[in-house]
Amino acid sequence: MEVRFEDPALRRLEEDPAYTHGLDAALVKVFRMRLQFIRAALDERPFYEMKSLHDEKLKGDRAGQRSMRLNKQWRLILRIAEDDQGKQVVVIEIADYH
DSSP: OEEEESSHHHHHHHHOTTOOTTOOHHHHHHHHHHHHHHHHOSSSHHHHHSGGGOOEEOOGGGTTOEEEESSSSEEEEEEEEEETTEEEEEEEEEEEOO
C-alpha cells in the first residue's frame, strides 16, 4: 500500500537511518519494520489477520483511526484513506499508551 505521513518527522524517521526522533533504537527498528510490512500489503486485511500487530479500530476522539502495536508501550496511529488511485495508509503519530 502507498504510505503518506501527517508528520514530516515520521517520514524522516523511516528514511534517514541516523535519525531517531528522540526514540529508543529498538522502537525505531520496529517502526521501520511495520512500515515495510504496510508497504508490502495489497490492502488492509493483513493488518488484522496478523494477530501480533494488535491492529485495532479506535473510538471516541480517534474514531476513523487505527492503531498497531510497536511494543507494549508504544502504538503506531494511522488511518486508511482512499482516493482515485486506491487505498493509502496515512501515518498520524507514534503514541505512548501508558
